[in-house]
Amino acid sequence: MSFPWAKHYEPKSGFMKYVDSRLPIPRLVYNSLGAGYPVPKNLNYFYNFGVLAGVALVIQIITGIVLAMHYAANAKIAFDSVEHIMRDVNGGWMMRYMHATGASFFFIAVYIHIFRGLYYGSYKPPREVLWLLGLVIFLLMMATAFMGYVLVWGQMSFWGATVITGLFSALPLVGETIQTWLLGGFAPDNATLNRFFSLHYLLPFVTLGVVILHVWALHIPGSNNPTGIDVKSEADTVPFHPYYTAKDFFGLGVYLTIFAAVVFFWPNALGEVDNYIPANPLSTPAHIVPEWYFWPFYAILRAFTVDFLFIPAKLWGVIAMFAAILLLFFLPWLDTSPVRSNNYRPMAKIAFWVFFADIILLAICGGKPAEEPWVRLSQLASVYYFAHFLIILPILSRIERPLPLPNSISEAVLKRQTNVGAPASQQLPGAGIAEMPATGRAQPAE
Amino acid sequence: MVKLIAAAIGAIFCAALLWGAVQPRDAVVPDLVKKYYQHAEPAGFSFDNPIVGKFDRAQLQRGFQVYKEVCSGCHSLNRVAFRTLTDIGFSAAEVKAIAKQYDIPSLDAAGEPTTRKGLPSDNFYGPYANDDAARAANNNALPPDLSLIGKSREGGANYVHALLIGYKETPPKDWTTPDGLYFNVHFHSLNIAMPPPLNPDQVTYVDGTKATVDQMAKDVAAFLMWTAEPKLEERRRTGVGAVIFLIILTGLAYLSYARVWQSVKAKKTQV
Numbered sequence A: 001m002s003f004p005w006a007k008h009y010e011p012k013s014g015f016m017k018y019v020d021s022r023l024p025i026p027r028l029v030y031n032s033l034g035a036g037y038p039v040p041k042n043l044n045y046f047y048n049f050g051v052l053a054g055v056a057l058v059i060q061i062i063t064g065i066v067l068a069m070h071y072a073a074n075a076k077i078a079f080d081s082v083e084h085i086m087r088d089v090n091g092g093w094m095m096r097y098m099h100a101t102g103a104s105f106f107f108i109a110v111y112i113h114i115f116r117g118l119y120y121g122s123y124k125p126p127r128e129v130l131w132l133l134g135l136v137i138f139l140l141m142m143a144t145a146f147m148g149y150v151l152v153w154g155q156m157s158f159w160g161a162t163v164i165t166g167l168f169s170a171l172p173l174v175g176e177t178i179q180t181w182l183l184g185g186f187a188p189d190n191a192t193l194n195r196f197f198s199l200h201y202l203l204p205f206v207t208l209g210v211v212i213l214h215v216w217a218l219h220i221p222g223s224n225n226p227t228g229i230d231v232k233s234e235a236d237t238v239p240f241h242p243y244y245t246a247k248d249f250f251g252l253g254v255y256l257t258i259f260a261a262v263v264f265f266w267p268n269a270l271g272e273v274d275n276y277i278p279a280n281p282l283s284t285p286a287h288i289v290p291e292w293y294f295w296p297f298y299a300i301l302r303a304f305t306v307d308f309l310f311i312p313a314k315l316w317g318v319i320a321m322f323a324a325i326l327l328l329f330f331l332p333w334l335d336t337s338p339v340r341s342n343n344y345r346p347m348a349k350i351a352f353w354v355f356f357a358d359i360i361l362l363a364i365c366g367g368k369p370a371e372e373p374w375v376r377l378s379q380l381a382s383v384y385y386f387a388h389f390l391i392i393l394p395i396l397s398r399i400e401r402p403l404p405l406p407n408s409i410s411e412a413v414l415k416r417q418t419n420v421g422a423p424a425s426q427q428l429p430g431a432g433i434a435e436m437p438a439t440g441r442a443q444p445a446e
Numbered sequence B: 001m002v003k004l005i006a007a008a009i010g011a012i013f014c015a016a017l018l019w020g021a022v023q024p025r026d027a028v029v030p031d032l033v034k035k036y037y038q039h040a041e042p043a044g045f046s047f048d049n050p051i052v053g054k055f056d057r058a059q060l061q062r063g064f065q066v067y068k069e070v071c072s073g074c075h076s077l078n079r080v081a082f083r084t085l086t087d088i089g090f091s092a093a094e095v096k097a098i099a100k101q102y103d104i105p106s107l108d109a110a111g112e113p114t115t116r117k118g119l120p121s122d123n124f125y126g127p128y129a130n131d132d133a134a135r136a137a138n139n140n141a142l143p144p145d146l147s148l149i150g151k152s153r154e155g156g157a158n159y160v161h162a163l164l165i166g167y168k169e170t171p172p173k174d175w176t177t178p179d180g181l182y183f184n185v186h187f188h189s190l191n192i193a194m195p196p197p198l199n200p201d202q203v204t205y206v207d208g209t210k211a212t213v214d215q216m217a218k219d220v221a222a223f224l225m226w227t228a229e230p231k232l233e234e235r236r237r238t239g240v241g242a243v244i245f246l247i248i249l250t251g252l253a254y255l256s257y258a259r260v261w262q263s264v265k266a267k268k269t270q271v
Helices: A014-022 A025-033 A045-068 A078-087 A092-119 A128-151 A155-170 A175-183 A190-219 A240-265 A292-303 A313-334 A346-367 A374-399 A409-420 A424-435 B002-022 B032-036 B057-069 B082-088 B092-100 B131-137 B157-165 B213-228 B232-270
Strands: A038-040 A237-239 B103-107 B113-117
Touching: A014 A025, A025 A190, A025 A240, A038 A240, A045 A092, A045 A190, A045 A240, A078 A092, A092 A128, A092 A240, A092 A292, A092 A346, A092 B232, A128 A155, A128 A190, A128 A292, A128 A313, A155 A175, A155 A190, A155 A313, A237 A240, A240 B232, A292 A313, A292 A346, A292 A374, A313 A374, A313 B002, A346 A374, A374 B002, B057 B082, B057 B213, B082 B092, B082 B213, B157 B213
Parallel strands: none
Antiparallel strands: A038 A237, B103 B113
16 A cells, blocks of 8 residues: 555666566565655654664674574584684674674664654554564564574573573473473473574574565555654655665664674673683573563563462563563553654653663663662562553553644644744745644544 | 453552562671672773774783793683684794694594694693593682683683782681682682782793783783684774774765755755
8 A cells, every 4th residue: 555646666668667567576666665655754763773673684694694604503512613603714703793793783773663663652553563563573583582692502591591491480380391392301402502593593584574574564554753643645755765765874874883883892792701601501600691682571570579369479570571571462452542652642751751761770670680779679660661551551541631733744844843943044934834823633543 | 441451460460569579678698709809900901992902912922921831730722723823923833833832632543542743723732631630630620711711701801810910818807718719809709719820930031021920910811812802903903994984884875865855854944
């Protein structure tokens, strides 16, 4: 689907005509990334991160395939083969540092992408399926990242695998059996490493498939935008090419510059030193932590310290950690306010920023050892995490009075420009419109 | 309905958490390890700067001498190949001579275990045949392989330097160091099995540098940073080129972005 004013593809050369009439790939590209795809013209830089996450996935797949040519998934030599890549393979150090740092950058891009969606209400109708597919991608990349970290077979790999698979043993009756089944033994060993390698190679391609569905689902209603209101006319949009190809290319340049700086100058800043010690089942590290991108969820896992309602604390932690992610799947039906963008929701906006601070606090707690004051802080922060999604947002969507919405994206853009104070000479024709009282009301959900 | 179920689930989670939060905590036992443990101070290395820092070849060679004459009595370095020593300034002939000093396990023509002289293509070998032999010789403590020590401890080379000079003759009164262990404020448990390894003038540097304990500790720490990250200089050099290229590319991308959007931005203010 597209807007009625979308340009139609017309093959220019005889060759393109020939291709287009037999396999319309040129048409597909034109309609999805080219001039045939109208996009709201007011997207800000936060809207770059979808493309950046896609690029991050491609970087991971390419570097990962090269690494797999030299890596040996065997518990006896896995760690040695990683060091072989670092020391003896030409450019191997670059591939490995790009892959390890790339995982962190993939998560940075995806987390910004998710928070952007939360702030501007991109999960609301008609984009629920788009949101759900995004969450599937998020789950897949968490699984992939975890298994990839184990492949190094350092101390933190081994003990991280022990702790995470140990979570399943908290399930009543079947827990131990499931853990043994997942590991292929009673503790992480060669069977575990081999299956993790197999799945670590498979899941990125599954992710890529879901990304295609995600982009497809995006192209049905088109992008949301910072005002959250629907596109009304051609004046609200610009063609994706050249406008957003140019903007995405610039954003990509900034992203790659920062990425390269970390890869080449601080390659180990985001990792744990313990993982440069080969795995040793007989020696437990003093402080087992997952990678930074799991810290908020790790904090929730550890926040449950007492048995409650006859359910053991450990099981509470496991249920809550999974629930913390799964509840996001229900978000479109929990936050039913018809106004999408938090720019026009004064109370939800406050709740959003409290939630943002809350996640940062949870992340800090998750990276610390389980001692006071971090345990109590993580308990309070977890309370807000659940309350925000399950209690506060549903209530807010009922009682909040949103600010008046602009009539159209064009009007909102004009208003912002006059407020910022463009040079007076340029303001003349637009000034009158900006001063008109805003008559827009909250938009009913479609 | 969805909202009611959600609110109920949310309330249960919050109640479980708050119940945990109001529980009294066990009295905190003062942790002596935390009290006396000290983080490594920056020792000031030539490669400290993450962008332009380089190894000091002369220092690496001195550090290699310290490793060879002191550390290698107990510690292996078995991820490092002799051939890579040319990277720290040894000539091919010198590398050949160094390798030759090592006996590498081998098989003779009859298939019987024997040893042969090391070649530049071999890795460092020994001092022990395996971990059990190492433990047997060291009061059941295992001297770790040093190839990656520069990256596997918080603080890196600064840690190695600090640990080597961090021994204290007498531990504080409320701390006991068992016989056979040594008190060291930079070791994670404060009691380390390694005796103070360095004494003044323990090695005689070829280049005439005075072999103080601090100097030897710093030199060997630098050498062990090189063994942990032999591609450090190549990495930073590549990085400078990559980042300069990307900054120029991003600048051009910005200009083209501004150019493309010029008409839209102008229209916005004029409509």
